Amino acid sequence: MELQLRGITKRFPGVLANDSVDLTARSGEILGLLGENGAGKTTLMNILYGLYTADEGQIIIDGQERHFEGPGDAIEAGIGMVHQHFMLVPVFTVTENVVLGVEPTNFAGIMDMKEAAREVHEISSKYGLEVDPEAITEDIPVGIQQRVEIIKVLFREAEFLVFDEPTAVLTPQEVEEFFGIIRGLRDAGKAIIFITHKLKEVLKISDRIAVLRDGKVVGHTTPAETTQEALAEMMVGRPVDLLVAKDVASPKEVVLRVDDVFVTDTRDQITVKGLSLEVKAGEIVGIAGIQGNGQTELVEMLTGMRPAASGAVYLNGEDVTDEGPRGIHSRGVAHIPEDRQRRGLVMNFTITENIVLNTYYDPPYSKGIVMDWDAAAAAAAKLVELFDVRTPSISIPANSLSGGNQQKVIVAREFSRDVKLIIAAQPTRGLDVGSIEYIHGRIVRARDAGVAILIVSTELDEVMALSDRLLVMFDGKIVADLDPTQVSATDVGLYMAGATP
Amino acid sequence: MSDQQRPDTSPPDGKGTSQFFQDLTGLGIDWRSAVLVPVLAIITALLVGVVVIVFTDLEALRLWGSDPGAALSKTWSSVSGGYKALFVGSFGSLRAISETMVGAAPLILAGLSVAIGFRAGLFNIGTEGQMLIGGMSAILVGVAFQLPLFLHLPLALIGAAIGGAVWGAVPGILRAKTGAHEVITTIMLNLIALNLVVYLLKSSLFQAEGRTDPISETVAVSARFPRLFGYLHDSQVRVTAGIIFAVLVAWFIYWLLFKTTLGFEFRAVGMNPDGAHYAGMNVVFLYGAVMAVAGALGGLAGADQILSILYRGSPGFSAGIGFDAIALALLGRSHPAGVVAAGVLFGALRSGGQVMQVETDLSIDLILVIQALIVVFIAAPALIKAIYRVRTGRAADLPTTGWGT
Ligand SMILES: Nc1ncnc2c1ncn2[C@@H]1O[C@H](COP(=O)(O)OP(=O)(O)OP(=O)(O)O)[C@@H](O)[C@H]1O
Ligand SMILES: [Mg+2]
Numbered sequence: 034m035e036l037q038l039r040g041i042t043k044r045f046p047g048v049l050a051n052d053s054v055d056l057t058a059r060s061g062e063i064l065g066l067l068g069e070n071g072a073g074k075t076t077l078m079n080i081l082y083g084l085y086t087a088d089e090g091q092i093i094i095d096g097q098e099r100h101f102e103g104p105g106d107a108i109e110a111g112i113g114m115v116h117q118h119f120m121l122v123p124v125f126t127v128t129e130n131v132v133l134g135v136e137p138t139n140f141a142g143i144m145d146m147k148e149a150a151r152e153v154h155e156i157s158s159k160y161g162l163e164v165d166p167e168a169i170t171e172d173i174p175v176g177i178q179q180r181v182e183i184i185k186v187l188f189r190e191a192e193f194l195v196f197d198e199p200t201a202v203l204t205p206q207e208v209e210e211f212f213g214i215i216r217g218l219r220d221a222g223k224a225i226i227f228i229t230h231k232l233k234e235v236l237k238i239s240d241r242i243a244v245l246r247d248g249k250v251v252g253h254t255t256p257a258e259t260t261q262e263a264l265a266e267m268m269v270g271r272p273v274d275l276l277v278a279k280d281v282a283s284p285k286e287v288v289l290r291v292d293d294v295f296v297t298d299t300r301d302q303i304t305v306k307g308l309s310l311e312v313k314a315g316e317i318v319g320i321a322g323i324q325g326n327g328q329t330e331l332v333e334m335l336t337g338m339r340p341a342a343s344g345a346v347y348l349n350g351e352d353v354t355d356e357g358p359r360g361i362h363s364r365g366v367a368h369i370p371e372d373r374q375r376r377g378l379v380m381n382f383t384i385t386e387n388i389v390l391n392t393y394y395d396p397p398y399s400k401g402i403v404m405d406w407d408a409a410a411a412a413a414a415k416l417v418e419l420f421d422v423r424t425p426s427i428s429i430p431a432n433s434l435s436g437g438n439q440q441k442v443i444v445a446r447e448f449s450r451d452v453k454l455i456i457a458a459q460p461t462r463g464l465d466v467g468s469i470e471y472i473h474g475r476i477v478r479a480r481d482a483g484v485a486i487l488i489v490s491t492e493l494d495e496v497m498a499l500s501d502r503l504l505v506m507f508d509g510k511i512v513a514d515l516d517p518t519q520v521s522a523t524d525v526g527l528y529m530a531g532a533t534p
Numbered sequence: 535m536s537d538q539q540r541p542d543t544s545p546p547d548g549k550g551t552s553q554f555f556q557d558l559t560g561l562g563i564d565w566r567s568a569v570l571v572p573v574l575a576i577i578t579a580l581l582v583g584v585v586v587i588v589f590t591d592l593e594a595l596r597l598w599g600s601d602p603g604a605a606l607s608k609t610w611s612s613v614s615g616g617y618k619a620l621f622v623g624s625f626g627s628l629r630a631i632s633e634t635m636v637g638a639a640p641l642i643l644a645g646l647s648v649a650i651g652f653r654a655g656l657f658n659i660g661t662e663g664q665m666l667i668g669g670m671s672a673i674l675v676g677v678a679f680q681l682p683l684f685l686h687l688p689l690a691l692i693g694a695a696i697g698g699a700v701w702g703a704v705p706g707i708l709r710a711k712t713g714a715h716e717v718i719t720t721i722m723l724n725l726i727a728l729n730l731v732v733y734l735l736k737s738s739l740f741q742a743e744g745r746t747d748p749i750s751e752t753v754a755v756s757a758r759f760p761r762l763f764g765y766l767h768d769s770q771v772r773v774t775a776g777i778i779f780a781v782l783v784a785w786f787i788y789w790l791l792f793k794t795t796l797g798f799e800f801r802a803v804g805m806n807p808d809g810a811h812y813a814g815m816n817v818v819f820l821y822g823a824v825m826a827v828a829g830a831l832g833g834l835a836g837a838d839q840i841l842s843i844l845y846r847g848s849p850g851f852s853a854g855i856g857f858d859a860i861a862l863a864l865l866g867r868s869h870p871a872g873v874v875a876a877g878v879l880f881g882a883l884r885s886g887g888q889v890m891q892v893e894t895d896l897s898i899d900l901i902l903v904i905q906a907l908i909v910v911f912i913a914a915p916a917l918i919k920a921i922y923r924v925r926t927g928r929a930a931d932l933p934t935t936g937w938g939t
Contacts, residue, residue, distance in 0.1 A: 359814030381562035
């Protein structure tokens with residue numbers, strides 16, 4: 034089967050998101066779709082999935098033009114989409130989630146869960162998508178939830194599968210498994226469209242690669258013909274430095290000291306278990322670890338969002354264990370949160386409002402209780418320019434920015450303050466290579482200016498490249514303190530899994 | 535340990551405001567659909583009102599079988615007669631306009647009370663009770679003192695605002711501290727207020743001398759809102775400075791919400807309590823604060839009811855305005871300007887409805903049907919969208935014509 038997008042054009046107020054895009058996906062093939070933040074990838078896929086209607090252009094399946102009024106029509110035409118934010122009902126079982134909306138019924142019109150479970154099982158064994166059909170969705174890890182999404186799509190008999198940044202939330206181990214799955218799907222004759230910002234992944238998994246820039250297709254290639262550097266240049270339009278350039282750190286006084294803290298998660302389980310660490314001025318400390326080993330709770334505790342059950346946190350020697358978020362960031366701490374849409378932004382607020390989200394109460398953004406929106410707008414305009422946030426205006430809501438540009442708004446806000454300590458969880462998640470280069474540069478420059486930096490990331494390559502000191506977190510504790518230049522990724526991986534090399 | 539010491543400023547349930555809540559209350563929508571949806575909802579409700587008139591006119595319905603021509607003209611005359619009376623009764627004369635404004639003033643104040651709750655993500659069903667408590671406070675001040683107008687009236691209003699604020703803050707604090715949902719607690723407090731008022735009106739503090747029924751003394755003239763057209767000496771033109779006060783309060787709430795740091799915090803909590811917590815805002819304090827402001831507004835609505843119209847308290851003097859206010863805030867898309875417009879509309883429906891009831895065979899209940907229909911269409915924008923095939927809702931769905939490139 035063959036899916037063709039022809040001359041697709043889509044305008045948003047002030048933005049040409051897609052500019053007569055031509056794209057073809059074929060059965061038995063994985064198409065990698067690359068492009069800068071805001072290049073129009075998600076928009077294009079949303080059009081294909083019937084969420085938006087194109088202003089111009091055609092969708093042609095096996096020579097026949099199709100019109101989609103909504104996702105229902107697209108699903109009927111054999112298109113399936115796995116969104117970056119999963120759309121599963123947390124309290125439902127895997128099977129219930131899969132059949133939601135298309136429940137099989139018996140002759141009396143009553144839902145037939147046995148039949149449903151059987152079909153789920155059949156799909157999962159056919160494509161090697163191991164899941165427990167009876168498991169409750171909220172209890173299973175992200176990687177498995179993604180499989181549920183894939184099964185859901187296959188259950189609706191999709192022939193064309195779209196994945197929008199599927200690996201952004203996966204651990205390296207899960208990424209490997211995920212690749213195995215989509216190779217299997219390809220070999221079973223499905224057509225796959227795969228969006229990512231990770232060049233390594235595109236080269237590894239794609240059969241063909243298409244690159245979007247400013248809404249236009251700027252090139253086609255194959256992994257055999259290209260390299261990471263060439264791809265990066267094609268995307269951004271200039272050569273990109275994919276390595277982090279930095280000198281040896283010269284750490285000074287201790288800025289952050291964490292002393293034997295215990296933290297509980299939302300379900301009152303202890304997830305940080307007697308952790309201690311130090312971050313000095315002028316050094317970048319990275320925390321590597323598999324998702325779910327207490328990193329989330331650690332960061333929330335350090336930034337005042339979650340109380341410590343016991344232990345103490347010192348900032349420049351001052352005990353800040355009992356400070357809330359305001360107390361922490363007014364002492365010169367920047368925080369890039371892990372979940373940008375839930376915490377880092379108020380999605381319905383404009384870019385200007387988001388830029389002053391945690392500084393609004395001080396001059397120049399307010400005098401007494403009166404906001405100075407002109408000052409806020411001036412700051413927003415400057416930061417949008419500096420951090421290359423692609424947007425037609427600073428007075429549009431954050432939810433009409435592309436995913437990567439939303440992240441840039443947060444990074445811009447947190448990096449524009451005069452701080453002593455930066456705590457960043459997944460600071461470059463969802464960013465394109467050009468923006469990553471810029472933000473890594475900012476992090477290194479901040480370090481050289483004497484800022485203490487703590488980076489928590491599941492992206493092993495990133496923490497290894499950026500850190501001066503690499504800590505590995507496993508089961509709520511720091512299990513290794515390593516020099517990233519002296520240790521291999523394999524060894525770090527072993528520490529992350531709780532073993533010792 | 536630190537658990538107890540650190541003030542917990544986080545949202546009690548850790549959940550953001552739902553998409554449904556935002557769509558319903560008009561929180562995250564762009565201004566085009568904020569105007570378009572209510573206007574279309576009103577038009578649609580008036581059209582459906584026609585259908586209701588046609589199908590409840592039994593005489594005409596009977597005629598359809600024998601004499602369709604007569605039936606048609608009969609139907610036409612009841613529809614046109616009804617809507618004409620509605621219009622004449624609300625805007626057709628100085629007296630009609632005055633009555634519309636008399637109705638609009640407390641509706642606007644009460645609508646603001648609900649709307650500011652919506653802005654902060656809270657469903658304040660308690661305006662009715664806050665009106666009662668505020669009104670009683672106004673009576674207390676209005677009866678107890680003999681002062682010049684420029685002191686007495688403001689004092690009565692301040693008393694009402696404080697009374698309402700205290701009554702309103704309680705559910706806010708309960709929500710923030712314990713997670714008890716404000717919908718439940720405000721409904722309960724309404725019932726308590728209703729009965730408390732009856733009790734108080736029979737107590738020596740309030741009860742009019744020589745009366746055995748629950749009714750209060752009348753407030754001093756110096757505590758009343760002066761009539762705007764008092765110089766006409768026409769007792770039928772009742773509109774008071776209350777309407778001017780209500781519009782000024784609406785302007786103040788607009789300023790508070792959109793130009794101050796506190797308003798920024800209210801709105802941030804309303805859109806995303808987790809984001810507000812991240813930003814260092816004290817969500818617990820804000821829930822209490824916004825409900826206190828909402829309560830103060832409800833109290834002022836109650837005060838207007840007393841100081842503009844009734845001059846004395848009797849059981850249930852809030853007259854359901856606090857509940858109409860919910861519909862009104864939804865129609866006004868939780869924006870002060872929208873609330874003023876919606877308040878005038880509802881005031882017009884009330885005043886016109888009375889004239890309609892007198893001059894035609896239509897019942898004033900038709901007004902309630904129309905108001906209810908407006909709310910239905912607001913609450914289900916998908917319906918409006920389907921009927922008119924317009925794109926509504928979020929920025930994402932905006933038609934892109936006329937915005938350049
Ligand atoms: N709902 C919307 N309303 C207005 N503009 C939008 C909307 N969605 C996307 N845009 C704009 O369209 C452009 C393309 O956005 P899109 O989300 O497709 O980018 P993307 O390639 O997926 O980027 P990223 O890699 O950051 O996810 C952006 O400039 C964005 O601001
Ligand atoms: Mg995207």
